[in-house]
Amino acid sequence: xxxxxxxxxxxxxxxxxxxxxxxxxxxxxxxxxxxxxxxxxxxxxxxxxxxxxxxxxxxxxxxxxxxxxxxxxxxxxxxxxxxxxxxxxxxxxxxxxxxxxxxxxxxxxxxxxxxxxxxxxxxxxxxxxxxxxxxxxxxxxxxxxxxxxxxxxxxxxxxxxxxxxxxx
Numbered sequence: 001x002x003x004x005x006x007x008x009x010x011x012x013x014x015x016x017x018x019x020x021x022x023x024x025x026x027x028x029x030x031x032x033x034x035x036x037x038x039x040x041x042x043x044x045x046x047x048x049x050x051x052x053x054x055x056x057x058x059x060x061x062x063x064x065x066x067x068x069x070x071x072x073x074x075x076x077x078x079x080x081x082x083x084x085x086x087x088x089x090x091x092x093x094x095x096x097x098x099x100x101x102x103x104x105x106x107x108x109x110x111x112x113x114x115x116x117x118x119x120x121x122x123x124x125x126x127x128x129x130x131x132x133x134x135x136x137x138x139x140x141x142x143x144x145x146x147x148x149x150x151x152x153x154x155x156x157x158x159x160x161x162x163x164x165x166x167x168x
């Protein structure tokens with residue numbers, strides 16, 4: 001059986017008129033993709049508000065301050081400090097959709113961590129990698145909520161992944 005084609009969608013905050021559009025699209029994705037997802041994690045170290053954030057600035061700064069004020073966790077060498085979010089919880093999903101863009105690294109993984117569906121790196125680069133069936137469900141949910149699908153997302157071409165032995 002051939003692997004399902006995957007579409008890469010760029011989602012940096014600068015691509016949207018308002019940062020809150022990116023947050024709403026990520027939150028919608030987290031709702032739709034929940035059956036596909038294994039985990040959603042972010043690095044809580046050095047969280048910072050992006051310049052593009054507007055309406056939610058004060059609330060998100062409060063979330064960052066609360067994380068910064070937590071007692072430090074014991075950390076072993078070569079162990080990640082990532083923080084996991086239970087996306088079945090509405091508040092956790094809202095928090096993650098905003099904090100992801102504040103983090104140096106935030107990732108949404110598939111079950112078994114074999115596939116990355118969403119990632120923010122260095123608070124600037126954000127990308128979705130969506131199998132066609134999930135992309136269709138996601139776009140339908142965006143439309144149903146009355147949000148506009150970014151034009152470059154509509155024209156993005158899906159590609160069938162190469163077998164693992166041909167990727168090197």
